[in-house]
Amino acid sequence: MLPNERFPKLPHALIVLGVLCLSVGSYLGLFVAPPEHYMGDVQRIMYVHVPTAWNALLAMTFAFAAAIVSLFKADWKWDARMEAGIEVGVLLAFLLCCQGAIWAKPTWGVWWDWDPRLTTTAVLLVAFAGILALRHFVDDPVRRAAWSAVATIIAYVDVPIVYYSVRWWNSLHQLQSSPATVSSQFYLPLRLNAFGVLFLMSGFIMLRARIASRRIATELAPPPQDLLGELA
Amino acid sequence: MINALHKELLLQWRTRAQAIAVFVFGATSLLLFSFAIGPSAALRQYAGGFLWLGLLLSSTLTLSESFHAEMENRALEGLLLLPVSARVLYYGKALANTIQLVLLGIALVPVMVVLYDAGTTRIPTIVLIILLGSAGISAPGTLYSAMTSQARAKQTLLPLLLFPLIVPVLLASVKATSLAILGDPMGQGRSWIALLTAFNGIYWSLCGLLFDRVVED
Amino acid sequence: MSVDGLAIDASHLARRYGRRWALAGVSFQLARGQVMMVAGRNGSGKTTLLRILSTAIRADGGRALVAGYDLEQREEIRRQTALLAHYSYLYESLSARENLEIAAHFCVAPPPSAADALERVGLASRANDAVATFSAGMRKRLSFARVLLQKPSIAFLDEPFGQLDPEGFALVEQVVGELKRSGATVLIATHQVDRVARYADVHLTLENGRVA
Numbered sequence A: 001m002l003p004n005e006r007f008p009k010l011p012h013a014l015i016v017l018g019v020l021c022l023s024v025g026s027y028l029g030l031f032v033a034p035p036e037h038y039m040g041d042v043q044r045i046m047y048v049h050v051p052t053a054w055n056a057l058l059a060m061t062f063a064f065a066a067a068i069v070s071l072f073k074a075d076w077k078w079d080a081r082m083e084a085g086i087e088v089g090v091l092l093a094f095l096l097c098c099q100g101a102i103w104a105k106p107t108w109g110v111w112w113d114w115d116p117r118l119t120t121t122a123v124l125l126v127a128f129a130g131i132l133a134l135r136h137f138v139d140d141p142v143r144r145a146a147w148s149a150v151a152t153i154i155a156y157v158d159v160p161i162v163y164y165s166v167r168w169w170n171s172l173h174q175l176q177s178s179p180a181t182v183s184s185q186f187y188l189p190l191r192l193n194a195f196g197v198l199f200l201m202s203g204f205i206m207l208r209a210r211i212a213s214r215r216i217a218t219e220l221a222p223p224p225q226d227l228l229g230e231l232a
Numbered sequence B: 001m002i003n004a005l006h007k008e009l010l011l012q013w014r015t016r017a018q019a020i021a022v023f024v025f026g027a028t029s030l031l032l033f034s035f036a037i038g039p040s041a042a043l044r045q046y047a048g049g050f051l052w053l054g055l056l057l058s059s060t061l062t063l064s065e066s067f068h069a070e071m072e073n074r075a076l077e078g079l080l081l082l083p084v085s086a087r088v089l090y091y092g093k094a095l096a097n098t099i100q101l102v103l104l105g106i107a108l109v110p111v112m113v114v115l116y117d118a119g120t121t122r123i124p125t126i127v128l129i130i131l132l133g134s135a136g137i138s139a140p141g142t143l144y145s146a147m148t149s150q151a152r153a154k155q156t157l158l159p160l161l162l163f164p165l166i167v168p169v170l171l172a173s174v175k176a177t178s179l180a181i182l183g184d185p186m187g188q189g190r191s192w193i194a195l196l197t198a199f200n201g202i203y204w205s206l207c208g209l210l211f212d213r214v215v216e217d
Numbered sequence C: 001m002s003v004d005g006l007a008i009d010a011s012h013l014a015r016r017y018g019r020r021w022a023l024a025g026v027s028f029q030l031a032r033g034q035v036m037m038v039a040g041r042n043g044s045g046k047t048t049l050l051r052i053l054s055t056a057i058r059a060d061g062g063r064a065l066v067a068g069y070d071l072e073q074r075e076e077i078r079r080q081t082a083l084l085a086h087y088s089y090l091y092e093s094l095s096a097r098e099n100l101e102i103a104a105h106f107c108v109a110p111p112p113s114a115a116d117a118l119e120r121v122g123l124a125s126r127a128n129d130a131v132a133t134f135s136a137g138m139r140k141r142l143s144f145a146r147v148l149l150q151k152p153s154i155a156f157l158d159e160p161f162g163q164l165d166p167e168g169f170a171l172v173e174q175v176v177g178e179l180k181r182s183g184a185t186v187l188i189a190t191h192q193v194d195r196v197a198r199y200a201d202v203h204l205t206l207e208n209g210r211v212a
Helices: A010-032 A041-073 A076-109 A116-137 A143-172 A184-219 B002-014 B017-036 B047-066 B066-070 B073-080 B086-116 B123-148 B155-166 B168-181 B189-214 C047-054 C074-079 C095-109 C113-118 C136-149 C168-179 C194-195
Strands: C007-017 C020-031 C036-038 C061-066 C081-084 C154-158 C185-189 C204-209
Touching: A010 A041, A010 A184, A041 A076, A041 A116, A041 A143, A041 A184, A076 A116, A076 A184, A116 A143, A116 B155, A143 B123, A143 B155, A143 B168, A143 B189, A143 C081, B002 B017, B002 B086, B002 C047, B002 C081, B002 C095, B017 B047, B017 B086, B047 B066, B047 B086, B047 B123, B047 B155, B066 B073, B073 B086, B073 C095, B086 B123, B123 B155, B123 B168, B123 B189, B123 C185, B155 B168, B168 B189, C007 C185, C020 C047, C020 C061, C020 C204, C036 C047, C036 C168, C036 C194, C047 C061, C047 C081, C047 C154, C047 C185, C074 C081, C081 C136, C095 C113, C095 C136, C113 C136, C136 C168, C154 C168, C185 C194
Parallel strands: C036 C185, C036 C204, C081 C154, C154 C185
Antiparallel strands: C007 C020, C007 C061
16 A cells, blocks of 8 residues: 555665755856856756756656546555655655745846746646645545545646736736746756756655555544455 | 535525625625725725725625535535536526625625716626636635535635635736726736636636545545 | 345455554445445544545555446446545535536536435525525435435435434435435444444444444
């Protein structure tokens, strides 16, 4: 019933690897790569911001896939994975919003610039945090699994719709938008950091899924002795 | 399906006093918004926004009420056991909720016109937007209302789950309504209405498919 | 119906609520047309058993064939069965007649049967009154009418005597008799053991989620 018990130390290895990649990548990005032409040193936040963005979406997508499997297969493993994916996704989305604000203030003078991608992230953050709240308020594990899977699917399908509607809405207003993309000389630190966050995220999701599985195991009492043969 | 809708409308008719209360709530919200802004030209400019905010807030009342009658004596379970398919019950209820919101929206338009000086000749367009926007709120709203009426902390959970989800509906409805009131020289209203239609298409099918998992044990 | 004439064939049915197993392995068979009394203290699992067999809730273990269908085939089982539950399944703001007519429409039963059912349970005079004005006993009668309306081949009656006066007790017997005459199988979960024992063909006693 516990996921990944075949390789018990895998998540820890991933986390170590992730920290390593992030350290090297961040060092390169902060001290070695040249400052960007127009934005100067402020642009260096891209070395963390872009990897976080990719991985936040990846975590949410993983949660969505786990939700679909969980609905069809009624397997606790996938419910645990979904919960882990949502929680890590919420964390990354929150970090993303903070990074966006940190970048926007020196650049545009405001904390929030209604950039479509960032705004979509904010909506996503609230939506998935709401799903975590839902899980907290439902006591029956089977119902909790089914309902949060349904909510995850509904919320995820909304992501592209939110993105496009905010983009159209924003384009009618004014200028500016996202932090400029990184030019090709700066790919190495970016890639390193991207893998770094990916490894970290995967490690965290695996560990978190194990915690979720263990908690479900304590919530559901073991079957009575004489039924052990009959129950799956 | 007709039976399901008929039952919903009958229930709504019997509890119609509530609809008046919700209308008063909606009208009061519109009033409060104007106090927040003060008498200024901004009121007319943002009238669309205020109307939809008021409608959205009122929807939490109507949506949570819509399952109250079902949960009192577990009538919903009784229907499922007849058997009635969960999908049919969902569409009946979602349609009835839409009708309720549409009526509320139409009733609030004169309030908006008066308070915000937001008169317009494009009434059919506004009615269409109210129709599509209400449907967009009702589709996921009915599903989440079914969920939260069976969970703890129901009052807080419903808006928390619903509001982020219907951001596109809010954006599109507000934009389209504002264009209808203030003028739409570049014909942008059409794309917002298209967005609303797409949202409705996706969510009416998706929620109908998933409703079964929400009400069955 | 199953080939061998069994209305219910249950094996090791189990259901948990959190850490507690409400049913921990209940097995039995019931032939068609028989009346089974399910007895046991509060919390012994009677209601859970009836709710699982009528497909109101899922089973967490075990299997059962109800009217020849597996528990997974909910819709087929629901067509053949009716449940008289602790909850009345009624809409407070609607009248007795309206409540029954809604049920009748979904059963594809012809409309007259709603008025007819009201007559049989003695509520014809209150047909147009809102259920909110009904006493507990009257709601029970209305729930009986709802069960009769469905013309089930298997009826699950959960504590049918609850909230009824002695006149109501006679009504229960009358309803059970009617169901039996129509060839239906009846399961009655009850505390009124002596009363029901008089006409029950089979007795089942539950204790702590198991057959005692």
